[in-house]
Amino acid sequence: MSNKLILSDKNVEFTEKVNEISGEVVTLCEQCGTCSGSCPLVAEMDITPSNMMRLVELGDEEVLDTKTFWVCASCFTCTTRCPRGIDIAKVGEALRQIKLRKAIDRIDIKNIAEEDRKILPQVAIVAAFRKFTS
Amino acid sequence: MRIGVYICHCGGNISDVVDVKKVAESIKDNEGVTFVRDVEHMCSEEGQKYIIDDIKEHNLDHIVVASCSPLFHEKTFMKTVEKAGLNAYNFEMANIREQCSWCHFSKGSATSKAIDLVNMALAKVRSDIPLERQKLPIGRRVLVIGGGITGIQASLDLGDSGFEVYLVEKEPAIGGKMAKLSKTFPTEDCATCIIGPKLADCAEHPNINLMTYSEIESITGYLGNFTVTVRKKPRYVDIDKCVACGICADKCPVKVPDEFNEGLSLRKAIYVQNPVAVPRKYLIDEKNCKRLVQGGKICGICEKLCTQGAINFEDKEELISFNVDTIITATGYELFDPEKKPVYGFGKYSNVLTALQLERIIATGSSGPPLKPIGKRVAFIQCVGSRDEQVDRENCSRICCMYATKLAQLLKRLDPSRDIYIFYTDLRAYGKGFEEYYKRAQNAGIKYIRGRVAEIREDSQSKKLHILSEDTLSRKMIEGEFDLVVLSTGIVPSSGSEQIADILKLARSADGFLQEAHPKFRPVDTLIDGVFIAGCAQGPKDIPDSVAQGSASASRAMRLMNKGVFEIEPIIAFVHNDICDGCGLCINSCPLKAISIENGKAKINEVICKGCGMCIADCPNDALDLRYYTNKQLMEQIDEALKTKKEGETRIIVFADNTCTYRLADNIGTARLSYPAETRIIRVPSVSRITPKLLLYAFKSGADGIFMGECDNRASPYTGSVDKIKKNVSLVKEILKKDGISEERLKFAELLASLLTDFYKHITELTKFLKKEEPISIEKRERLWEIAKNELFSERVEA
C-alpha cells in the first residue's frame, strides 16, 4: 500500500459510493478502534477494520485490494459496539459489492474440495456464494 | 390617536430597493396617522432627536418606526420614546430591511410589501395600550441545593455578602465527590486538605443554615416568594450531644459495604461518613441497624455505650418549611454505572475497578494496608459511558482524560516499577496547565495507546485481565495481561438533579443535564426567574469550572436581590374578565401552572407567566389574551397583510416566534438570500399563541398558505410550546381536510436561527405548491370561519 494519497474528486466519489450502497455515513467514524478490538477475525486480516474505515473515509480505493472485507464473517460485533453507531458490517458489504459488481468473484466452486462439498451444510454454501460471488 | 411614522433610508440599505417616498405617501392619510418623516439613519443621534422633538411638537401619542429588525434596535427606540414621555409599549416597528429590502430584489414588489408591513405595524399600534413593568419586592434569602464544592462556593460567596443561605445536602456530610478524591489535577493538591477549610467555613458561617442528611420535599411559588419544604431524615443520633468519640461504632455488630469507599471496605450500621466529615457526627443506617429493622429490645449496644446519651431510636423525620427569594441548584453528578457495559466485566472480575474506587484506594493509602492491592501492570480504559451511542451517552465527560493521567502518575510515583497504559480515543487536555501535566505523564513513562478497548477477559486462575486493542496510531493489534484494569467512567446527570428538575420544572438538555437559559450568554441562569444552576448539574466539568459557576450563580442571584425590587416583563397573558365564565378549562393548559380560578374568574400569576400564550387556544370564550399581541391586534395585522392581495396572486402568512424563527428570517436577509415576496411575516413571542381560530381567520381573510416556525424543544424558552403548536396544527389540518382543502397549505417546522436553508426551503416549497393548487373559493373560506366561530370546541372533544 502506498504511503501517499493525493486528494481528488475521485476520492469523494468513492466515499459517496460506499455511503450509498451501505446506507451509512462513513465520515462519522472517529477512528477509536473498537471495531478492530471486537473483531474475532482481525488476526486473519491484512489491515484492521478501523483502517479499512479510514481508507474509505479518505476515499482511497486501495482499500479494495485488501482482503479484510473478504475475511469478514458478518458477525456484526463491530456494529453492535461502535460508539458512533456506524454499521461497519454494512460498509464491509458495500466494499464486497463494489468488487463483485465488476463481475470479480472471490471464490470458485471448483476450488472447494470434493469431500467438503459432501459434508458442508447448505446454509454455509448458500451464504458463501452470496457473499463471495456475483 | 396621533401616530408618528418614521421611515428609514438606512443609508441606501433600504432606500436603494424600497421607494421610501412612495411608502410615506401611501400611508400618510391612514387612520390615526398624524405625522410622517423619512430619515437617512433613524438609529443615529439625529434620528433619536427627531422622535423626541416631533412627539413634543406634534403631540404624538404612538410611534411607528419602519427600518431594520426590531431584534436590533427595538430596545433603543423604546428608551427614546420613554425619554420623550410616552409609554415604551405604544411603539411598533416595521421590518423593511432584513425582511424586505435585503431579501426581495424586485423594487416593485419590495415597495408594495414595505407598504403592507407599515400598515400591519399601524394596525397593531392602534390597539397598543400603555404597559407597566410591575415592581415586586425581593428579600435576601437563598436556597442552595447541594453541598458539593459548587454549592459550598455559592453559599460562601452569598453568606460573605450578607445574604441568608439555606444549604441543603442529602448526604450526612458536605463536600460531595471532591471529598472522596485523593489529589486533584493538574497541581496534585490534596483534595481533602484544600476543601477542609471551605467545609469548616460553611459549617460555622453565621449566614449559612446548613441542613445535612436532608432532601427537598417540595418547592412552590416564584422569584421573591418561594416556599421550600425540606425533609430532614432521622439520624437517630442527637447531633447536639454527639462528640464523635466512635465507641458506638467500635462495638456495633453490623457490617455493611462502605459507600464512601465505593464498596471496598466495610462500615458499621452506626457510622460517620468519613473521618473528616463536616459535620462530624454519627448517624444510624436505618436499613441495616438491627434495632431499627427488627424493633423491640434487640441489640442497642450503641445506646448502652454512649456516654453522652446521644442515641435516640425514636427519632423521626422532620418537615421544615421556609421561604426564600432565589434558588441555586448545585446537585452535582453521578458516575456511569459500569455494569451497563458488561464487556468490561465490572462486578464479575475482581481486578476491574472504577477510577473513583482507585481514588479511595490511593486516598486511604497512607493510613494502613491498601483497601485492595494494586499490581504492576495497570490499564486505564477511557470513555466508559462517554461518547458512546450504544449506552445513550453521547457527551464527552471532560475530566476523565485528566483524572486518568493523574491517577497513572500517582500510581507510578508510589511504585516506579509499574507499567501503566492508558487506552484512549482522544486526549482532552484543554485547561490551564493540562497539556503540561500530560507531557509530565509521558515523561514519566506512562504509555498512551490510542485505541478504544472493546472487551476484557479474565484468566480464571490468576485473575489477571487480558486486553486486546488496536493501537490506531501504529495500526497494530496490542495484546496484554494486566494486574488491574481501571475504568474511567463518565459523568452522568445525578438522580438529585432529576428530582429537582421535576419539582422546579427545569428544562433538560438533550444529554440529560439541566439546561441553561442561553448556551453562550447565560450559562448559570435557567428560564425560570430566580432559579439558577451551577456545577456538574449543568454539565460535566472539573473543580475550577465548578467553583467558577458556583460564584457565577451566587453573583447572578445577588444581582436580582441586591436592589430589593425586581421588575416583571409585562408581555404576559391576561383575562377579559367580562367574558370569562370561570369554567377552569385553562388551568391545565399552562405548563408553569400560572393560571388559577379566583372569585369565579381565571387569574394569571403575573410573576410565573412567561407570555407564551398557549393557554389562549384552550378558552372556549376567547376570554384569554396576550398583552401587546392581542387577538384583536393579530387579526388586524392579518387583515392588513392580505388586504392588497391581487387576483391570481398567492399570499403566505408566516407566524414567526421571536427567539428563533423571526431571527432566522432576519439572518436570511442579512445573508442576502432571496425568497418569494408573497410572504408576510407576523412576529409573536411564541407561535403556540396562534390559536386554531386565528389560523382559520387567516385562511378566511385570504391567506393561501400559512407557515409557522418555532424553536425546537431544546432552544425554546417556552416549556411545552412545540407540543401545543403541533396539537393546534393537526386540529386545523383535520378541518381543512374535511372541507376538501389541502392540508399541505398549513405547515409547521421546528427551527433554529442558524438553519437558513431550512426556512428558505420551506417557504419556496410552499409557494411552489400553492401556485399549482386551485385557489380556495370564497364559500369555502367563509365556511372555515363558521367552523372557527362555532365548532372548534366540539371538534376538540371529538379529536
Added chain:
Amino acid sequence: MKIPYYPGCTLKTKAKNFEISSIAVAKSLGVEFVEIPRWNCCGAVPSLSSDDLIRHFAPIRNFIRVEEMNKAGIVDNEYRMVTLCAMCYNTLKMSNLRMRRNKEDLDKINDVMYLETEHYKQDVEVVHFLEILKDIDADKLQKNIKNPLPDLKVSPYYGCTLLRPKEIGIDDPEDPKIMENLLTNLSVTLVNNPLKTRCCGSYQVVSDKDIITSLGYDILNNAKRAGAEVIVTSCPLCQFNLDRRQKDIIELHHDFEPIPVLYFTQLMAFLFDLGEESYGFEQNYIDPKKVLNRKELVSN
C-alpha cells in the same frame, strides 16, 4: 397450539437431527409445528446493501405463505413463524424489519411479485423456538423431564445470528440469558463460556478452514476450561464448525480432548426421554451419547 414452522434447507438434510428433536420436544409441550407449504430457501444471510431489493423476495414469499395458511384455516390467527436455524431467523427477521422501515420497498416488491395471490401485509412475526420456550412455565418443562441430569455441565453457545444486529436480536448481545434461563429450568448445571457470543467463523468455512479451526479451538477451549462437558447451540453452521471441524482441531492440537456439540433440542429430547429416534445423535460427529449416558448412570 399450532404454529407455522419454517425449516430452511439445512434442517431437512445436514441438520435433520435438529428438526426431528425440535418437533418431538415441541409436541411433548403441546406445540405443533405446521410446516409452511411451498417454503423456499431464505437466502442464508440477510441483504446488507441498500439497493438490492431482489434479495428480499425469498423471505417475503415465505411470509406470504404464512398469510395463506391463516386464510386457508390451516392455522388459526397465528401470524408468528417459528424458526430453528439461527441464520434463517436472522435473514427472515432482517427482511421483515427492512419492509417495516421502508414501505416503498415493500410496495415495489409486492408489485413485482404479481403472480403471488397475496400482497404481504407486514403482519408476520419471525420468532425463534427459544422465544416460544421462554413463554412456557418452568413447571411444565420440569414435569416433562424423565431423565434428569442435574450434574451435567452444559455450556450454551449462541454464536452471532441470534443476537446481532441488536435490532433483531433475541436477547442482549453482550450478556444474553435466554438459553441460560432455559437450561436452569431444565435443571442441568450451567457453565459460562466467556466466548459464548464469539463468532465461529460462519461461512468462511467454505473457503478457509484454517480460520474455523483457530476460532473453534478458542471457543471450545474456553468452554472446557470453565468446566463444560457438552455445548449446546441453535445454529446448523455453528454446530458444523464446532463439531464436525473438531477433526481439524485435533489434527493440529494432538492433546485436544473432543467435546460434544449438540442442538439444545437434542439435549431436551434426551432429558424428556422421547426415544432414540428423536435424538438424532448419528448425525453428530463427536458422539454425545458417551457423555450423556455416563451422566445418566451417575445420577441413577
